[in-house]
Amino acid sequence: MAIGSVPLRYxxxxxxxxxxxxxxxxxxxxxxxxxxxxxxxxxxSRNCTACHRCIAMCPRDAITLVEHPVDYRSHPLWxxxxxxxxxxxxxxxxxxxxxxxxxMPLPSIFDRLLLDACQVTxxxxxxxxxxxxxxxxxxxxxxxxxxxRTEAGDVELETKIAPxxxxxxxxxxxxxxxxxxxxxxQLALARAAxxxxxxxxxxxxxxxxxxxxYQKRLIVQVASGRFGVDIDYLNRGAAIEIKIGxxxxxxxxxxxxxxxxxxxxxxxxxxxxxxxxxxxAPHHDIYSIEDxxxxxRSLKEATEWQKPVFVKIAAVHNAAAVAAGIARSxxxxxxxxxxxxxxxxxxxxxxxxxxxxxxxxISAVDQKLRSQGIRNEVSVIASGGIxxxxxxxxxIALGADAVYIGTAALVAMGCRVCGTCYRGLCPWGIATQRxxxxxxxxxxxxxxxxxxLIHAWTMEVSExxxxxxxxxxxxxxxxRDRLRGYMLDEGMLQxxxxxxxxx
Amino acid sequence: xxxxxxxxxxHYTPLNKEVRAAVAAGETEIxxDNVLGQRFIxxxxxxxxxxxxxxVAGGDLGMFxxxxxxxxxxxxxxxxxxxxxxxxxxIHGSAGDAVAHSMRGGKVFVRDDIGYxxxxxxxxxxxxxxxxxxxxxxxxxxxEYMAGGMILLLRLNAVGPFAERGLASGIHGxxxxxxxxxxxxxxxxxxxxxxxxxxxRARIRPLVEEYCRYFGADAESILADDYTxxxxxxxxxxxxxxxxx
Numbered sequence: 019m020a021i022g023s024v025p026l027r028y029x030x031x032x033x034x035x036x037x038x039x040x041x042x043x044x045x046x047x048x049x050x051x052x053x054x055x056x057x058x059x060x061x062x063s064r065n066c067t068a069c070h071r072c073i074a075m076c077p078r079d080a081i082t083l084v085e086h087p088v089d090y091r092s093h094p095l096w097x098x099x100x101x102x103x104x105x106x107x108x109x110x111x112x113x114x115x116x117x118x119x120x121x122m123p124l125p126s127i128f129d130r131l132l133l134d135a136c137q138v139t140x141x142x143x144x145x146x147x148x149x150x151x152x153x154x155x156x157x158x159x160x161x162x163x164x165x166x167r168t169e170a171g172d173v174e175l176e177t178k179i180a181p182x183x184x185x186x187x188x189x190x191x192x193x194x195x196x197x198x199x200x201x202x203x204q205l206a207l208a209r210a211a212x213x214x215x216x217x218x219x220x221x222x223x224x225x226x227x228x229x230x231x232y233q234k235r236l237i238v239q240v241a242s243g244r245f246g247v248d249i250d251y252l253n254r255g256a257a258i259e260i261k262i263g264x265x266x267x268x269x270x271x272x273x274x275x276x277x278x279x280x281x282x283x284x285x286x287x288x289x290x291x292x293x294x295x296x297x298x299a300p301h302h303d304i305y306s307i308e309d310x311x312x313x314x315r316s317l318k319e320a321t322e323w324q325k326p327v328f329v330k331i332a333a334v335h336n337a338a339a340v341a342a343g344i345a346r347s348x349x350x351x352x353x354x355x356x357x358x359x360x361x362x363x364x365x366x367x368x369x370x371x372x373x374x375x376x377x378x379x380i381s382a383v384d385q386k387l388r389s390q391g392i393r394n395e396v397s398v399i400a401s402g403g404i405x406x407x408x409x410x411x412x413x414i415a416l417g418a419d420a421v422y423i424g425t426a427a428l429v430a431m432g433c434r435v436c437g438t439c440y441r442g443l444c445p446w447g448i449a450t451q452r453x454x455x456x457x458x459x460x461x462x463x464x465x466x467x468x469x470x471l472i473h474a475w476t477m478e479v480s481e482x483x484x485x486x487x488x489x490x491x492x493x494x495x496x497x498r499d500r501l502r503g504y505m506l507d508e509g510m511l512q513x514x515x516x517x518x519x520x521x
Numbered sequence: 522x523x524x525x526x527x528x529x530x531x532h533y534t535p536l537n538k539e540v541r542a543a544v545a546a547g548e549t550e551i552x553x554d555n556v557l558g559q560r561f562i563x564x565x566x567x568x569x570x571x572x573x574x575x576x577v578a579g580g581d582l583g584m585f586x587x588x589x590x591x592x593x594x595x596x597x598x599x600x601x602x603x604x605x606x607x608x609x610x611x612i613h614g615s616a617g618d619a620v621a622h623s624m625r626g627g628k629v630f631v632r633d634d635i636g637y638x639x640x641x642x643x644x645x646x647x648x649x650x651x652x653x654x655x656x657x658x659x660x661x662x663x664x665e666y667m668a669g670g671m672i673l674l675l676r677l678n679a680v681g682p683f684a685e686r687g688l689a690s691g692i693h694g695x696x697x698x699x700x701x702x703x704x705x706x707x708x709x710x711x712x713x714x715x716x717x718x719x720x721x722r723a724r725i726r727p728l729v730e731e732y733c734r735y736f737g738a739d740a741e742s743i744l745a746d747d748y749t750x751x752x753x754x755x756x757x758x759x760x761x762x763x764x765x766x
Contacts, residue, residue, distance in 0.1 A: 112764030243642060244604045244623035249565045249585045276757050288625060288646040289668060293756050294693055298666055302641040303581075303600045303619045312560065316581045316603070319537060320565030366766055441765070 021109055024102045028068050029086040030061035036080035043072040043081060048443040048455060069436040071445035103366070116366035117439035117449070119266060119358045119403055119425060127377035127506070128409045132519060134500040135485040143484040150480040151490035154420050156257075157182030157326040157350040159394040180350060181326050183237075183257055185420060186215030187476040188491055189410060191468070192355075192401050192422030193239050193259065193330075195221025197274045197283045197295065198362035198439070199428075201228060202459040203448045206431055208232035209465030214472040219422070222261060222272060222297055224286040225251055237328065240317065242271060243297035245287040249320060257350075258317050259328040262301070262310075265359025265376070265402035267368040268332030272297040278442055278451050307340075311347035318348065326350035333357060333379030333402065334372075338386035344396060345387060351397035353422065354379050358403025360425040362449055363440035376402045377416060381514045384417020384496050407478030414479075416514065417496040423472075430471040431464040523550035528576065533559040537566075544568045544589075558598065563591050580617070583610050586627070599636065602629040607649070611735050615657065624651040624670065628728075632736045633657040638665060643695060645669025654732050664689040664697040664751070665709075672697045673728050675743060688712060689751050693758050697751040698725055700743070708751065711758035717750040 030051060032043075039059055043052040051065040052072065066083065073081050088098045103114060136142040143150070158180035166176045191207050198221060205228060211218040212235050219237045220229070224246015229236060238255030240247050252258055263269065274283075274295035284291040304310050314327050329344045330353035331337060337354055344352045356376025361369065380400045387393040400413040401422035410421050429435065432446040439449035447459030483489065486500045494500065502519040503511045511518055524543045528536055536559055543551050549570050553562070556576030563572055565585040574582075574593040582601035583591050590609045593601075599617035602610050607626045618636035621629045626649035634657035641662060643651050651670035656677050664672050667689055674697070676683065682702035689697050690709030697712075698721070708714070726744060733740040 106764055106766075110764035113762055114766055115763045116766045244625075244644075247585075247604055247623075248606050248625070249567060249587060252565070252585065273759065275760070284646075288649075289644055290646065290694065293668060294759065296666055296668075296691065296693070296759070298642070298691070302622050302638050302665075303603060312580055316561050316564055316584050319534065319561040320585045322538075322541075323534070365763075437766070 021105050023064075024105055025088050025098075026063045026086040028063060028066040029084050030063045030066050030072075031082045032059055032061055033080045033082065034058065036078045038078055038080075040077060042075045042077065046071045046075045046445060048445050048450075048452070067436045067438040068434065069438065069445045070434040074432075114366040115363050115440045116369050116437060117361065117363055118435055118437040119360045120370050121437065122370045126403075127375050127510070127514070128405075128412050130504050130506050131377070131412050131501050131514070131516065132504050133408065133411060133415070133482055133486065134502065136487040140487050142487050143489050145477075145480045145484040148484070148489060150483060151492070152187055152476060152480060154185045154188050154491055155182040156185065156397040156399070156419060158396065161394050181324060182350075183217060183326055185217060187472060188414060188418075188420040188479065189214075189472050189475055190216045190237075190399070190420055190422050191218035191427050192424040193219030193221040193237070193261070194362075194424060194428075195223030195239075195274075196226050196286050197221075197223040197278055197451070199448055200444075200450055200456040200459060201226055201282065202456050202461045203428070203431060203464075204229060205461035206459065206464035207427060207468060208235060209461060210427070210468035210472065211235040213465065213469035214476075216472065217256060219259060220255070222246075223274070223283070223295075224288060225254060226282065226286045230254065240313075241297045242299070242301040243295060245289065245295055245297070248288070252317065252321050252325075255325065257326040257328060258321070259330055259353065260301075260310075260313060260317070260349075261330045262304070263330065263332030263334070263355065264361065265332050265355030265357055265373055266361035267364040268334050268357075268373045269299060270365070270368060271299040273363070280451050283451060307343035307347060310344065314348045328353055328399070330355060332359075333374045333376050335374060337374070337379045338382040341383040341396070341398070342386050342390055342392065345392045346395070349396060351399055351419070352383065353399040353401060354383055355422075356400070356402030359401060360428075361439075376400050376413065378510070378513050380413060380418050381416045381498075381516075385515060388496070407475040407482065410475060411479050411482045411494070412501060414491065414494050415497050415501050416516075419495060426471065427468050430468045431459065523552050523573075524548045525552045525554060527555055528553045528559055529555035529557070531559070533561050533579070537561060537564060540572065541566065544570050556595070560598070563589055577614075578612075583608065597631075602627070602651075602653070605629075605651070613736070618660075620655075621651060621653040621672075624653070625649050626651055628652040628654070628731075630732055630735055631655045631657070635659050638662045640664045640667060640670070640672040640697070642666045642668065643670040643672070645695060652728055654728050656732060656736060656738070659685065661685045662687040662690065664692055664695070664712075666691040666693075667697070667753075668694040670695045671725075671728070673725055674699045675729070675732065676700050677738065677743070683707060683749070689753075691758055692751070692753045693756050694753060699749045699751070700746050701749070702747075703749040703751070711754050712751050713754045715750045715752045717748045721748070721750055
């Protein structure tokens with residue numbers, strides 16, 4: 019039996035009274051949604067991905083986009099998505115690829131956590147006139163300090179402090195590789211990290227020479243494929259991050275298809291043009307926590323113990339135990355990436371169904387490290403679906419030292435979260451390597467936008483802290499008393515170690 | 522006159538520091554005596570220097586190394602040549618798992634056997650081509666995810682065909698040469714047999730001769746045998762696996 023085509027997902031209409039046939043929609047849509055027919059422009063709605071580029075570029079506001087109503091027989095279990103996925107797989111026999119973060123309509127725990135604010139008895143702090151300390155140091159902290167008195171009578175610190183990263187805001191930009199995103203997008207993020215006094219991750223794709231001027235603000239990544247990794251790359255980064263897992267696809271590796279490996283990506287990743295860049299699920303030299311410790315130490319040894327080494331894992335049910343192992347492996351920070359984390363491409367079944375929420379994972383990790391008396395051994399970085407300053411503040415109150423933002427930074431550069439990154443045709447010049455599309459993204463202007471976002475969120479975090487009577491981020495970290503759970507079940511409140519509203 | 526360093530009881534960090542200092546001072550020959558499992562020897566080391574290791578080298582020997590020659594008179598633990606860029610590692614003995622993991626350039630010679638996942642994810646880039654030559658046996662997953670370079674498995678004391686599973690699974694570049702027969706069931710996803718001709722024999726000749734120079738075997742008799750050549754079915758082994766959302 020023929021399966022036929024599935025219904026349109028979006029419907030594009032052009033208001034003929036407003037359209038002046040300038041053709042910008044045709045030029046701007048890489049998916050071929052628009053074409054000229056005689057003296058008018060028509061839309062092929064089937065090609066639309068809801069990227070909004072045409073709408074943003076139309077000088078006459080003539081374009082309307084709506085989600086197309088689907089007239090399947092309604093059914094609570096056999097949703098249109100479920101049926102269409104089956105049609106797609108019955109036709110192709112393939113694994114369904116998807117972009118961006120988890121698209122399931124699951125409730126957000128962040129939205130069910132409410133922040134506290136002071137009233138009369140415990141006065142709030144006004145950040146306009148009081149200094150607020152948001153500076154954060156990432157890395158190992160000594161469990162105690164030893165001093166000695168010199169012959170001259172001065173007091174000197176005897177304890178050797180491990181190298182830490184200093185950030186002026188608890189917000190960093192997560193790892194998005196050159197290949198997954200364009201060079202202009204990476205440049206914009208690097209400029210933003212520089213302006214905001216924070217760091218960005220290179221992802222697992224090496225470091226393009228154009229990023230060298232920003233290398234003091236870059237955290238280099240070592241993934242299982244070791245793409246772009248050599249001793250110069252390791253020495254360039256301010257810190258090194260070992261990628262074990264990713265929130266969007268826990269338990270599986272990365273795969274940049276050969277089509278995206280053009281001359282420049284090839285040079286940066288150090289692989290031949292057009293060949294697939296496969297980062298398999300496990301690191302071939304890590305089969306245990308002892309092996310992980312060996313990789314951590316080999317990276318430190320190679321860079322003469324000058325750089326902090328982070329380990330990134332996906333938020334999964336045993337993340338807390340793994341984090342405790344990571345703390346003992348000699349690593350300086352553990353990055354926990356929640357199941358809302360974004361991606362350029364992942365099997366949809368993984369993106370939507372594997373992993374756990376970052377809120378639960380961070381709280382569990384923080385509690386485990388505290389209960390074992392090793393919280394000072396390792397910093398905790400939360401990532402995966404951080405949407406605003408409230409999420410940042412709540413993540414820190416649940417135990418994170420800092421957060422990584424990914425999708426939010428892309429949205430600040432124009433991304434409309436259309437989720438079609440895996441096609442490599444991003445009309446905003448972000449998730450693409452096509453030169454004409456890449457050229458659409460101005461690294462200077464978009465760098466300012468991302469820096470503005472980080473600045474704005476940092477101010478909001480500062481205001482939220484002030485309202486809670488807290489003037490240093492150190493006092494917010496793991497301070498669950500400033501949170502209350504609203505409409506969360508008892509089990510979840512226990513995992514989060516948060517009281518319910520009214521308590 | 523070589524610089525001698527006594528490694529007895531010395532932790533790997535001070536040992537490597539001493540090696541780096543000697544290289545920075547212009548030393549071209551360093552001998553490490555009494556090595557007993559110290560890891561990361563020559564890790565990230567850049568330069569033209571020959572390091573002789575007397576003893577058993579620990580894990581990740583020559584990791585990220587660019588340039589040096591390291592000669593081990595003894596066995597080596599896992600992953601010698603891990604993510605190595607250039608240089609030569611010669612092991613007068615056996616080595617552990619993941620030998621030459623993700624190696625991008627240079628050569629690793631192992632006189633005897635290696636463990637699991639030898640040459641895993643070896644890759645090439647332009648003029649940089651990695652070579653792994655093993656005189657004895659290799660365990661499963663040899664050449665897994667191989668993306669470039671060459672593995673030569675000589676099996677000098679072999680009886681019967683090569684029978685370890687997962688051979689070259691996911692290979693999408695480079696090639697594996699195995700002296701003698703290989704059982705069909707060993708070839709994994711994406712790995713195919715390719716014809717072995719005189720041109721190929723000429724290509725492996727320099728590696729066999731170099732092996733024999735280090736370890737004292739007869740190159741001509743080794744070269745006279747038949748080899749099985751294994752390469753990738755394509756550069757995109759998983760291209761057909763996915764469909765769009």
